[in-house]
Amino acid sequence: MADAKPFQWEVTPEPITKEVFRIEGGRPLNGTVPISGSKNAALKLFAAATLTGERCRFTNVPEIEDVRVMTETLQDLGVVVDHPAPNVYEVASGDVEWLFVPLEAAAKMRASFMLLGPLLARFGRVIISNPGGDRIGRRPVDLHVDAMRTLGAEISYRNGYYFATAPGRLRGTEIRFPFVSVMGTENAILAATLADGHTVIRPAAQEPEVDDLIAFIQKMGAEVQRTYPDTIEINGKRRLRGADHRVIPDRIETGTFIVAAAVTGGKLRLEGAPCDHLGRFLDVVASTGLSVSCGKDSIDVDATDVGPGAFRPTDVTTAPYPGLATDLQPPTCVLLTQANGTSRVHEAIFEDRLEWLGELRRMGAGITLLDDHHATITGPARLRGAEVEIGDLRAGASLILAALAAEGVTTIHGAHHVHRGYENIERKFLDLGARIERLAEGNDSTNS
Ligand code: EPU
Numbered sequence: 001m002a003d004a005k006p007f008q009w010e011v012t013p014e015p016i017t018k019e020v021f022r023i024e025g026g027r028p029l030n031g032t033v034p035i036s037g038s039k040n041a042a043l044k045l046f047a048a049a050t051l052t053g054e055r056c057r058f059t060n061v062p063e064i065e066d067v068r069v070m071t072e073t074l075q076d077l078g079v080v081v082d083h084p085a086p087n088v089y090e091v092a093s094g095d096v097e098w099l100f101v102p103l104e105a106a107a108k109m110r111a112s113f114m115l116l117g118p119l120l121a122r123f124g125r126v127i128i129s130n131p132g133g134d135r136i137g138r139r140p141v142d143l144h145v146d147a148m149r150t151l152g153a154e155i156s157y158r159n160g161y162y163f164a165t166a167p168g169r170l171r172g173t174e175i176r177f178p179f180v181s182v183m184g185t186e187n188a189i190l191a192a193t194l195a196d197g198h199t200v201i202r203p204a205a206q207e208p209e210v211d212d213l214i215a216f217i218q219k220m221g222a223e224v225q226r227t228y229p230d231t232i233e234i235n236g237k238r239r240l241r242g243a244d245h246r247v248i249p250d251r252i253e254t255g256t257f258i259v260a261a262a263v264t265g266g267k268l269r270l271e272g273a274p275c276d277h278l279g280r281f282l283d284v285v286a287s288t289g290l291s292v293s294c295g296k297d298s299i300d301v302d303a304t305d306v307g308p309g310a311f312r313p314t315d316v317t318t319a320p321y322p323g324l325a326t327d328l329q330p331p332t333c334v335l336l337t338q339a340n341g342t343s344r345v346h347e348a349i350f351e352d353r354l355e356w357l358g359e360l361r362r363m364g365a366g367i368t369l370l371d372d373h374h375a376t377i378t379g380p381a382r383l384r385g386a387e388v389e390i391g392d393l394r395a396g397a398s399l400i401l402a403a404l405a406a407e408g409v410t411t412i413h414g415a416h417h418v419h420r421g422y423e424n425i426e427r428k429f430l431d432l433g434a435r436i437e438r439l440a441e442g443n444d445s446t447n448s
Helices: 039-051 065-077 103-108 110-123 142-150 182-193 208-219 251-264 280-288 326-336 357-362 393-405 425-431
Strands: 019-024 030-034 055-059 080-085 088-092 125-129 154-158 161-165 174-176 198-202 223-228 231-235 244-246 267-271 291-294 298-302 341-346 366-371 374-379 387-389 409-413 435-440
Touching: 019 393, 030 425, 039 055, 039 065, 039 088, 039 110, 039 182, 039 208, 065 080, 065 088, 065 103, 065 110, 103 110, 103 125, 110 125, 110 142, 110 161, 110 182, 142 154, 142 174, 142 182, 182 198, 182 208, 182 223, 182 231, 208 223, 208 244, 251 267, 251 280, 251 298, 251 326, 251 393, 280 291, 280 326, 326 341, 326 357, 326 374, 326 393, 357 366, 357 387, 357 393, 393 409, 393 425, 393 435, 425 435
Parallel strands: 030 267, 055 244, 174 198, 387 409
Antiparallel strands: 019 409, 019 435, 055 088, 080 088, 125 161, 154 161, 198 231, 223 231, 267 298, 291 298, 341 374, 366 374
């Protein structure tokens, strides 16, 4: 370990440039929009690249804040991350000299905890901060830690940090999760690839991003298979090699643009976005009466016939894949504000992920929050411009959707949250005919 580096227990958060979106709504969106690579796939691929000293090359990486944070986090460990062209990154972890993932990284992004499994498996030790992430409720990491312990790691927790060591190699074993966890599954997979022997993970998350991670590490030489829909088996290897990989399209961005067409009464082609990964979201969309046609590598959405206000109400519950993604709950709620009648929403994955509906209600939506996990939405609402605040990135993107559908001007505070996960979002909306600006906080003049 390099000893010149200060051992930073505490962190003063970097000042955030406060920005607002100013949106003049009421215009149908039309045209073609390119869908970027998946945030939640790319971040794990970068973590997986630390399993080898050889160079890994990723294309279709979204240019977003979370990728920038992951890049910086890796560079602080001594990993070389090159960015030779837009959306292309090369990660070479030959000289990892600092097995310490600080609070600074963890406070910005929960996915920093994805470095636990690979660093522990390859180097036999890591000190890693308890992660933060979005304001969507308590988000513990006990399943990750328990999985590592099951693989033979010794882990203690002091001063907000996990101190993990693996005397000798990790040992293949059966990992039984009490319920499905996406990153818990991914961390366990990455750790098990370099463990001694055979590992079975059950119930394993079935999200497309998990399968993208598996596809990549198979190219690295890992012996890993999904043997049943909810079971992943791994035969540990002594070493892995570098590989190239193209990140899958972002299914959450895809769903966001589908709703954008719907609530503005527009017509969009989503390019580079197959329907395959949308799971139950497509059924929800169909039951509202919105027409979506799936091409080989694109999706067409035409809401010019249905028109906002004429959708059918639909009850929805979020669930692990292939259920309705919790990350698509916010855009789905915006769609339901335009349904003729009452829809019930059950957010089953996270607590506090319905809080943002208070902001949507300020824009005129007919929303009743029943408890932390349940709400009703009664439409069709005539949404109107308002001053609202973003709490997390998915809610933020969804407030943009509501603003695009609303009459008048909306000012959305907290624009920086959205840039964590959406590449060039205002440019994409502008190209479709939206009136959206990103301004420094304080320079916004709101007419609503
Ligand atoms: N949970 C625990 N203990 C753990 C891990 C999870 O109690 O150790 C709980 C969580 O609190 C939650 C449930 O298990 O109630 C499921 O959480 P999961 O572990 O599946 O979520 P995650 O892996 O932390 C990923 C995505 C989230 C997405 C969820 C669910 C990444 C980087 N994040 O989080 O994405 O909502 O899966 O699909 O992949 C986003 O992109 O905006 C985002 C929040």
